[in-house]
Amino acid sequence: MKYSDLHRNIRIRIITDFFTDLTQKSILPFMAIYLSVRLGASWAGLLLTANILLSMLVSLGAGYWSDRIGRKKLMVSAQCIQVFALFWMAAANSPWLDSVWLTCIMFTFSSVSSGVSIPVANAMIVDVSSERERQYVYGLQYWTTNVAITFGALMGGLLFETNRFLLFGLVLAESVATLAILVTLIHETMETHSHSNVPVSRKRSSMFSTYGDVLRNRRFMTFFAATVLAVALEFQLDKYIAVRLKNEFSAQLFHWDITGLQMFSFVLAINTVLVALIALPFSKWMHRYSSRSVMTVGMVLYTSGFALLAVSNWAMLLIAAAVVYTIGELMYSPVQKVLLAGMIPDTNRAAYMAADSMSYNAAALMGSIGLSIGAILPSYAMACLYLLMGLGALCLFRSSLDRQTFTSGNSGNSGNSSSGTMAS
Incomplete structure (x- = not known):
């Protein structure tokens, strides 16, 4: 099994996920410290907990709709939200503006974006991979994620406290590049698995009945x-x-x-x-x-x-x-x-x-x-x-x-x- 043998979507996702993890992990581990210093530990805990819960709910909704309208549409939409959020996070930590509340609001938008994209991207990998390929794909993904987390934490440690504007600017540039790649190079994959034998009633099932089936x-x-x-x-x-x-x-x-x-x-x-x-x-x-x-x-x-x-x-x-x-x-x-x-x-x-x-x-x-x-x-x-x-x-x-x-x-x-x- 070689990297070049994989479906193009998977090859692209592994590369973009590496840079996304690299930049995201340069921010996320340090947000708790930032919020605690600026707002106090109690507010920081509440805001981070609310972000996690919101991300969970959004993830469930994204999983449901992705199986009905397609992977690419939701991934592109989520990445647009991410670019929007990171632009204003950079602006809120720039030499011209210092706003902790704008940073908090945009961090929530960023969490929503991640909640949408993660299950959809995971489903896309399954769509276009065979059983024989998956162990290699997930092993490669495991490696790239851990390497990205390591270097992301190092980058965050160097820049988060001293130059957040530069750090958020780098993350924004990566997100814009990822959006361009998603729009131009990623193909829709939902149609690659057959729906011809699926009852219409199941296609129209509500979110509650869908997750009821899961349970x-x-x-x-x-x-x-x-x-x-x-x-x-x-x-x-x-x-x-x-x-x-x-x-x-x-x-x-x-x-x-x-x-x-x-x-x-x-x-x-x-x-x-x-x-x-x-x-x-x-x-x-x-x-x-x-x-x-x-x-x-x-x-x-x-x-x-x-x-x-x-x-x-x-x-x-x-x-x-x-x-x-x-x-x-x-x-x-x-x-x-x-x-x-x-x-x-x-x-x-x-x-x-x-x-x-x-x-x-x-x-x-x-x-x-x-x-x-x-x-x-x-x-x-x-x-x-x-x-x-x-x-x-x-x-x-x-x-x-x-x-x-x-x-x-x-x-x-x-x-x-x-x-x-x-x-x-």
Whole structure:
């Protein structure tokens, strides 16, 4: 499998997504600090929470309408909103104007744009990719996203506090370029999957009945629950695990005294470097094995790594745990997306992608709850809890695969023959 073998839409999306992630991640992580300084922590928390909730609602609506009017129209509309929002965010932080409230309003518009574009773009990738291609595509996307986040955070750290106008101007330029590419080079993909055998009543179904069908799809909801548990472990890293290391860890590493926060930064650096170096060859190597096997081994490694991070105060063991959980993540994460793409119905792809995005919000909530629980339970109990979460996720993932035969004969599933290959 080579990059040049992929559909043109996918090749373009991977490039544009890289630059979008690069620029967006140079802003988003620093907005909480900006709003806290300018408006206070309470207002900042309320505004960020409102943005997340609004983005979730908009995402569900975008998923529904994308399956009815097409992918490209919504993607172009969302990108127009993004350009508009970023123009005024740059203006609100320029030498001629300094307005925190205009920045807040435009940041909300930017969040709405992201809520629209993410499920639609994910559905477009599924539209024009085969089962054989998806593991490579998602592995490549995983690599580009992590590299973009790393360099985006570095760019934001250098410019957000000292020169927001320049930073927002760079992001605006990228968004304008992305809009031009979407308008001129991206093709509509919804018509590539057949609607000829879909009942008219289903085409005209309301948003509530569409997402009602999603909730009644037992296989998908089992997979959804598994995703929540698996991703919730990742959200523990910068919450309970970071706090625990800060409070409990102090050691020497190669004759250097290191604090808990330094150890936490080292764990993040190991994850970033490993992803940058081995994600692509790892993705190609995993093609040799069945997705069920890769998912199982990956989840075992991923869970074990987090359990060790939750309990150990030995520096070398924490380094080993960082390597283990990263390898596990490299194994399970792309395969999880492949399996998801193979189980959703052709006629409601974007709606299912929008519903799947809710799993990450639920996981983020569990991450916050984990921090509160960690204040009560000892570290070994948290490690046991992580093991139970990982085991639960693995069992639910495998259960969703075992439901394949039943589901494919019901609820209008996609019926791709390749889905059976991935579950074998």
